[in-house]
Amino acid sequence: MQFGIFSVGDLTVDPTSGSIPTEHEKLKALVTIAKKVEDIGGDVFAVGEHHDSGFVPGSISTLHAFIAAQTERIILSTSIAHITTNDPVKMAEDYATLQHLSGGRADLVLGRGNTGQVYPWFGKDPSKGVELTIENYQLLRRLWDEDVVNWEGNFRTPLQSFTSIPRPLDGVAPFVWHGSIRTPEVAEIAAYYGDGYFANNIFWPKEHYIRLINFYRQRYEHYGHGTPEQAIVGLGGQFFMRKNSQDAIREFRPYFDNAPVYGHGPSLEDFQAQTPLVVGSPQEVIEKTLAFADYFGDYQRQMFLVDHAGLPLKTVLEQLDLLGEILPTLRAEFDARRPAGVPDAPTHANRVAARDAKLASETSPVEPTSPVEPVETVTA
Known part of the structure; x- marks a missing residue:
């Protein structure tokens, strides 16, 4: 099980002090948080792409390359990167570059984005979100999997004998999760390719996400990637x-x-009862997090949002210290509950090893067998 922190990089007023970080301060804070995640034994740090005023992560690959140079172990991911409005060619090159610079510590959560005004800023039609998702990901996948690509689609100029550079590290592309909170078509794409599915279940009741995750698991099996229990699932959370x-x-x-995302709506108590948000003691966080597998099945990655709503950096770092104290318990409990056959979380190393093992099995000569006595056929 991988545990990590994700941020949306919001610039929100602290309601207790009236202060708000500058863009410079917030970007530096994200670097500090990422390094803290590694210090406490976390596995992943992710940032969500935003181009609206009030946010800072417009260039995630640049931010993550800076963080990669100052860390050694954590995976650097997105939460999410826009597959709809970014050019797949540029994404292929940017994230392959990050993969090389980080030593394989890079993967992506892809999604459509949740603000329609972003589409025209990048010359796209917001009514074509699903179509853009499908076409752009098909191209991104080919750019990583094929050395030379000839391609023609509906949303960008054709490619003729094009090679995306650099090629993926060790010939294995960054692992992709597809993130969605309401779109079955996105779960279908994840299942079709055998990719991961990330359900950022931070706003709605668990029943909504149970339906999406179960659909993804069923379609994962349908496409021949494994049993529903072997599908790769990630979850969001807040504490x-x-x-x-x-x-x-x-x-x-x-x-x-006062938070823009849920302030002036349900009470804190109601929101805790209906969503994964838990505000309380470390033991309460442990208990609620462990319960996620009861609802969604065994899964591979748990991410938490902790730096939102105007919380000052000092408080966020205190929260991460507390998370570090309970991570050993969470790991041990999830490991003890995990049935045999449920795969580990994807990493570059284990994916390269799996690729090499498969190639070896396909090319190994068949050893001659010793002569044996013929077996009598039994018929009914």
């Missing part, structure tokens, strides 16, 4: 911890009540 649950609730309430 705010203090040693005492009452202190956590009292401290987090003004942030919740």
